[in-house]
Amino acid sequence: MYNRYFFYKLLPPGRKSNIVDTAFMRVRQRVRLTVYTDYGLRLLMYVALKSEGLTTIQEVADAYGISKNHLMKVAYDLGRHGVLETVRGRGGGLKLARAAEKIRLGDVVRKMEEDFTMVECFAPDSSHCRIEGPCRLRHVLQDALKAYLGVLDRYTLADLTMRNAGLAKLLFADA
Numbered sequence: 001m002y003n004r005y006f007f008y009k010l011l012p013p014g015r016k017s018n019i020v021d022t023a024f025m026r027v028r029q030r031v032r033l034t035v036y037t038d039y040g041l042r043l044l045m046y047v048a049l050k051s052e053g054l055t056t057i058q059e060v061a062d063a064y065g066i067s068k069n070h071l072m073k074v075a076y077d078l079g080r081h082g083v084l085e086t087v088r089g090r091g092g093g094l095k096l097a098r099a100a101e102k103i104r105l106g107d108v109v110r111k112m113e114e115d116f117t118m119v120e121c122f123a124p125d126s127s128h129c130r131i132e133g134p135c136r137l138r139h140v141l142q143d144a145l146k147a148y149l150g151v152l153d154r155y156t157l158a159d160l161t162m163r164n165a166g167l168a169k170l171l172f173a174d175a
Contacts, residue, residue: 037112039066039074041160044083044108048100048161049168054093063171074112081111100161106153116145 033041042064047055057075061068075094078084085097096103129135161167 033109034113036070036074037109039070040078040108040112041105042066043071043074043078043094044096044103044157045160045167046171047084047094047096048157049164049171054087054091054095056093077112078108083108083111096157100158101156103157104153105155105157105160106149106151108157109152110149 043060046060046063057068057071060066061071075084075086079086079094079097082097083103085095087093087095
């Protein structure tokens with residue numbers, strides 16, 4: 001295993017290298033869902049687990065310890081996309097727009113995430129990549145993204161919630 005000292009010894013005296021600094025920089029970027037999508041999936045899981053009646057946003061916010069205001073935006077979007085039904089007024093709340101078995105996780109993630117631009121060349125209108133034409137990395141990453149979403153497509157909301165007494169116990173402990 002090489003270390004930073006080894007590479008600096010190879011450089012001429014007094015010379016610095018961004019490559020060395022970059023090579024040993026801790027990478028903090030990860031392929032991950034946005035908090036928005038995370039909240040959306042958690043909201044759907046809660047609603048799917050609740051066996052009777054409507055679910056309020058306040059209930060979900062309390063159960064997860066997350067912002068009611070953020071959940072309101074998420075619920076609105078899920079309603080707009082036809083995943084949740086929203087009932088307004090006194091005694092209103094949320095319920096699934098269709099059976100949990102029919103709600104694919106991949107579909108929800110595609111609707112909730114703003115984009116899947118993993119690298120610059122995924123957005124050809126704004127890409128300034130000099131190697132875009134002959135580069136094969138884009139195709140490899142596109143395959144990886146398809147595989148990622150393909151795995152999510154194999155699962156439904158029911159797969160997360162059916163016969164999951166442990167999750168129900170945690171979420172409805174105070175109920």
